[in-house]
Amino acid sequence: MKLPGHDAIARQADEHLVTQRVRLPRKVVERPIRQVVERLLMALLVLVATALTVYADRDGYHDNSDGPVDLLDAFYYATVTLSTTGYGDITPVSDAARLTNIFVITPLRVLFLIILVGTTLEVLAERTREEWRLKRWRSTVRDHTVVIGFGTKGRSAVQTVCATGLKKDRVVVVDPSPRAIDAATAEGYAGVVGDATRSEVLKRAEVDKARQIIVAPQRDDTAVLVTLTARQLNRNAKIVAAVREEENAPLLKQSGADAVITSSGAAGRLLGLSVLSPAASMVMEDLIQQGSGLDLVERPVVRAEAGKTPRETDDLVVSVLRGHRVLGYDDPSIGTLQLTDRLITIVRATPSTHVTPHLRPLPQD
Known part of the structure; x- marks a missing residue:
């Protein structure tokens, strides 16, 4: 079997360096875009409510430029007030207007800032929470199962292993496709996006502390390189690999696999048995x-x-x-x-x- 050049593999792997992060499964409440749109609508409603409040008591306000306050002036005053800009060209002069500013406009200003700043604070809080989860996960994960490749073979393998009693939080999936990792995390597994032939990617999956490794990529040459890298990082883990062609099975065993499954050969034998x-x-x-x-x-x-x-x-x-x-x-x-x-x-x-x-x-x- 002819293996691709190391330089070509390195160039292909570099495309995934930015996304080589561990993704832990979580429950997604709603889409981020929808969440931002909803908050913008809430901020707009607060702005309109403030402007209408000012316009309803427009006689209690004075515009230094032209005197009376109209609807446009009310929206202008609401905008600069809620944003805490406060140019001072429109001011409340009556007692009623000033009381309204104290008990109505000020709480609306606080609500407006919470809505706008809340999105940023939530992003920062979510990032901090995610980093804490990753640190906690890295400190506790051990004797887990690493699945290389989340295609048909990898997905079926991990489902079979979990059916025997293995918990989903003890499984880490490694795949170069972000969509495959999204599918894995949606099913409750931790995921790492990246080329598993690179030791940096396997280290993110804590391969050195894994109990067993399932190698199920789409190409046989990739399976050989992954098995070699995984065996170098972990001498004691049980490595089971899948290959398409039976002639490549001995090469997988020489690379460090404990067991090799030939997918095409197994399917062919099952077809022959079905005929008989x-x-x-x-x-x-x-x-x-x-x-x-x-x-x-x-x-x-x-x-x-x-x-x-x-x-x-x-x-x-x-x-x-x-x-x-x-x-x-x-x-x-x-x-x-x-x-x-x-x-x-x-x-x-x-x-x-x-x-x-x-x-x-x-x-x-």
Whole structure:
């Protein structure tokens, strides 16, 4: 497989340097433009109310230029008063007008300033609040799952992992597309916009503290570079990568992936199985879809099962993980189960069904 030049990748990544920020999920109340328009309308209403108040008591005001106060003068006085400019060319002269300025115009002026300045203050407060959330998130996130690529493969992978019991706030999505990250944060995941082949981007996702990493970009060469970078940053994390072409799978394993899934090969084998037995393909589809029907679950051997054969357990045991070997349930070398073994079983899916997470890399064939 021919990998693109490093310079080309660097130039492509530089386009995302400005947007390489962590985005935490949040509930959006309304659109910012709509919020600004609503506040402008409120300020305009306050201005009109002030002008009408002045015009209603126009005999109590004096215009130094031409004497009487008309409707235009009332709006002019309201504008300079609410904005605290106060040129002094129009002044209240009667007691009623002065009382109105004290008890009506002054509160309207305060309300007017709150509406206009409030937008700026809210932006500053929101920025401070967001920075505080990011600092708190960085100090608490660890043993999380990092998903590289939020396309069809990445989205399905993270949904499957979350169906096994992983909380959404323990997932960080990395993707070069801002729209993909917006979709991820809308679903409750934290997101980082940027090229995952760059270590700076992966550091923003706290890859060095991650428990497991799912590599699911659109290109195989990108998957290789991402896996190499992620393995350099985290020697202990479990890395599972997806490739389109089966010939690239060995390269992913050499790059540090613990397990490699060939999407085209898996789809082809499922198509062939569907031709031979549609019912069998339905069962396979059910097994790989967590949370419905039957689930494949990896779990440790409990003390009551130690010393028994796989057939004597209550669950339907498919394979036994002993050390770095995967043994079939009928493999004579299993003998009896040991407490250090792990079982891959088929169970009926329930809301409480989950896979016990572990740091040990997946066994290789």
